[in-house]
Amino acid sequence: MLSRVADGLYWMSRYLERAEHTARLIGVGLNLMLDQTPESVEVRWKRLLAALRTAPPPEGATEAYAITRALTFDPANPNAIVSCIALARENARQVRQQISSEMWEQVNRLYLFVRSASPEKIWQGEPIEFYQAVKEGAHLFQGITDSTMTHGEGWYFIQVGRYLERAGATAMLLDVHFRPYLEASRDPALSLEYNDWVGLLKCATAFEAYCKVYTADVQPETVAEFLLLDGEFPHSVRFAADRVQRGLQAIAQSTGTRSGGRAERLAGRLRASLDYGQVEEIMADNMHAYLDDIQRQCAAIHSAIYQTYVTYPVEKALDS
Amino acid sequence: MLTEHRARANGHSLFATYDLGAVYDEMFDEAGEPRPHYRLLYQRLQELSARDLQQRQSYADLTFLNQGITFTVYGDDQGTERIFPYDLLPRIVTHDEWAVIEAGLKQRIQALNMFLHDIYHQARILADKVVPRELVYTCPHFRREMRNVAVPQQVYISITGTDLVRLPSGEFVVLEDNLRVPSGVSYMLTNRAVMKRAFPGLFANYGVRPIDHYGHALLTTLRALAPAHRPDPTIVVLTPGVYNSAYFEHTFLARLMGVELVEGRDLLVHDNIVYMRTTAGLRRVDVIYRRVDDDFIDPLAFRADSILGAAGLFNAFRAGNVSLANAVGTGVADDKAIYAYVPKIIKYYLGEDPILSNVETYLCEDPGERAYVLEHLDELVVKAVGESGGYGMLIGPHSTAEERERFRRLIEAHPRNYIAQPTLQFSRAPCFVDGRVEPRHVDLRPYILNSGDQITIVPGGLTRVALRKGSLVVNSSQGGGSKDTWVLFE
Structure with missing residues (x-):
């Protein structure tokens, strides 16, 4: 292609x-x-x-x-x-x-x-x-x-584009909700209400799916767990990272990529960190930095895709 | 007598204002009776109201809009896109008429291709003084760089769209040859697709010859062009890009053939081999159906400021490592001054009389003819020889004194650049305009594919319509539209 x-x-x-x-x-x-x-x-x-x-x-x-x-x-x-x-x-x-x-x-x-x-x-x-x-x-x-x-290479580029965008956007969405929440212990004016958490879930079309897992008991920790780490919900960050990785694997396979699959490795690392992440640790540690890092990793994957498939140097391609 | 017959043609309200005029009418004979091959359509129209037709027209327009079959209006920062006006009523060509057109075009293309080979090699026709030497060498589209370049199968013109018009006598004549990058074939095909959906019943009963094999025929033509040592050639369509007004057509043709659509920035040339940049690395390209003019295909060989081509492409072509359709330098044979010599060119190479006639043409280069042209500017059509698309034209009878004066000065300054032809009263066909059927001037552009050992013309072409009442200009850039063209089985 x-x-x-x-x-x-x-x-x-x-x-x-x-x-x-x-x-x-x-x-x-x-x-x-x-x-x-x-x-x-x-x-x-x-x-x-x-x-x-x-x-x-x-x-x-x-x-x-x-x-x-x-x-x-x-x-x-x-x-x-x-x-x-x-x-x-x-x-x-x-x-x-x-x-x-x-x-x-x-x-x-x-x-x-x-x-x-x-x-x-x-x-x-x-x-x-x-x-x-x-x-x-x-x-x-x-x-x-x-x-x-056809679910071939082009289709996988579409998948990667969609889910990479989604992973970054969902991380950002979580950040703007959790930053004031976590800082509210110092400043109660920033605290979020029940409606805000429901709103966050709805922003990710996740309210109904969430209720099926956790019932309508909406707690910040479980909201974070669901939107970050759920493996099956299509708007969770982990799900998106998984799709990005799968897409990149399929693309590497169909192009026979030479350069060691830097994009694949970066995507695999992001997915693995979400696969094995614990919400308590994430929230206890520095959640803002964690969410920031996810967005940084998404940007790194984007650059790696470009270096591998789009803007690679011609001299290298002629040698191989 | 005539008014009586006219009333006959006007018997139905849709035709109430239909004016037969003094030109050839595609639907009605001089007596105002529908011609035999139009009778069925005429009857069907009798059963329809203006509202029915309007509905189908809106449906067709919406189809074009939704499919994005549009062109961008230049100079509008809103990015306005318009559809090319489509007229609902088909233009019908009989089997016998088509047989003449087909034979005539094949003959013409064969001769023009031989002409190109000749002038870029021995130039016998110039030595024999059949075509004036200086006319060829002063043509801006003559490419000295092509001298003694061997092109695959000696095919210079793979794809042609020749413009025909029908004179009051009913005879089809050639108005111009488009041997560089003729466009419009996608409209021929989409017009047909829309027509089949808008009038399925009528279409099924009419015995219309299919044109759907165009894509396959085009692919076959391009394959035949591939360098001999490349058995499984990679074929691409080269487009100037998304801002080109024919971009839709480029994507359409690439899809139709199942080949890549590339832009200049996708290509690179290394050691006289052309590659395209893919996600799996560089891939060699063998045949380029280029929709980019000669001037822009290679900044090293031609215009240095072009970013639409690939640096080194022309050398790769000259080395025989990549084939171009059409070859470089074909524009010299559709120069409007060379056009005047095409009947002689046919005679010279094939020893035959032309099957399709030319329109009488005055060369402003010739002092005697120039004097005549300058005296009759108000009657003639003056054309710049290197232009196409209806630009650089003066239509005498529709011109102002100022315009004529401007052209007089242009002609006197650059006589080689201009030719003149009588203002043709070419034929009109019924069109659906503002809730009524009215006659409008039409031309016909069939598409000719030349693979060297075979010339293929799909039965049909693009019928372009001058939708403005009384207008003789059919170009889409000048307010023209188009309609489906039916060539009938015997």
Whole structure:
């Protein structure tokens, strides 16, 4: 497969995952807003912005409309949903002949849908429905991908892109919730309520799955355990790391990779640390540093993928 | 008499404003009766209302939009994409008409290919003074670098799209040859696919010859071009990239053939071998169907500022390690001044009379013809010889005094750069416009594949439509659209 194509598939997938993640967080945020005090609303929007690594819009960070608009429609914001979907589509266009027509049509439809949406109208109407539609559009794309594309090298690049994005984003999401929680022993104003933990689970579509394992008894430790270390839930960090590693193994196999599989080794190390991690130790130690490190490892895996498959030096390739 | 017959054609409300005019009408004969091969379509239209047609039209438009069969509007930072206008009503060509077109195009391509081989080798035709030497050597698309370069199977032009128009007499004539990187074949194929979904019943009953084998035929043509010592060649399509207006077509063709679509940055040349950069390392490339102009394929050989090609590609080609379709330097044979000599070229190499005629052409290079052209600017169509896509054109009868003055100065400054032709009243075909069926000017671009020992033309082509009322310009860059083209079984 062309290196440029692998790159396009990988980013197409990452951007769609990012758009879906943002839509999910905003959807949950809007839902939570319905039963909150104005003060807690402000705190929660700030948290949401931090989870998405986005600076608050200048015109008053508390204003829900301004925030969601910036996160959704601001073309100057590279992480806005509309930007992510446009970039996903742009990448899909670059690799148009490598993906199925059904996949292309779906990403194109999703793009046309968000582009033609009017922020004012959505806000005055049913904003939650809009975010629901974005999420479903992204899910549909994943379903179409799984059922219409050969599960070969290209498909694995799509998997790696999606799960690497997810691992990093979930780690970040956990961090913005657990940092104030762990610091609350010093400053009670930062403490999180039951609703916040439920909100966190919902941000990872994990509430129902969590209840099946731990019942509706929502405790920070078990939330952390579930979202970090659960082996079977698709939005946990461990699950994502596992998929990244499997994907990289499959890619190495189909390309007969020469360079010792640095990306594979890094992914294996991340997965192993999550496989054998203990939530008590993580929380007792320095959880913020731990979550930070996961994100750093994700970035290292990304670089290793690039060095192995996309931007490798030509001299080395000619020698082999 | 005529008005009576016109009323006949206008018997149905969809045709209420249909004006037969003085040109050849594809659907109706001079008496206003539907021609035999259009009768079934005419009857079917009688049963449909404007609303039915509108529904199908919207369905077709949506299909194009959803499939992303669009072009980017340049100079619009919103990244607006438009679909190429598609007209619902098919253009129908009879079996006998097609037989003439097919034979004529095969003859023409064969002769033009021999012409290219000749001028890049012994140049006999120039020595024999059939084509003026200076006309060839002053052509901007003549590539001195191609002198004595052996191209595989002596095939210079693998893929051609020749533009035909139909004169009031009903005869098809050649308007221009596109021997460099002709585009539009993806529209021929997608128009057909959409047509089958919009009018399945009608289509099934009409006896339309299939065109679906184009992808296979193209692949076969490219395979035949592979260097002899490469039995299992790697074939790629080279695109300028996603911002090129024909990008959709490039992806479409790569997918159709199941080959990689590459950009210049995917390629590199080492020791005169072309490689593409893959996730499994470098992979050798044998045949490139390039959709990048000569000027841009190799910054070392041609334009140094190009980033669309690969440095060293031309040397690899010259060394016979990679084949290009089409070869470099074919543009000299579709130069609009050389065009005037094509009938003589056919006669010279094949000893045959041309089956398809040319349009009468005045070379501004010739002082006598130039004087005539300058005197009749308001009647003629003036074209720049090296341009395509409807650019650099003056349509005399539709021009302003200012434009004519501008062209007068251009012609006087660079006579070699211009030719003129009479303003053709080429044929019109029924189109669905604003809830009614109205006639619009159409041309026909069949696609010719030449693998050396065989020339293949899929029965059909792209019928381009000048959708603006009265307009004679069918180019998509100038507000043209297209429609499906049906060639019938006997």
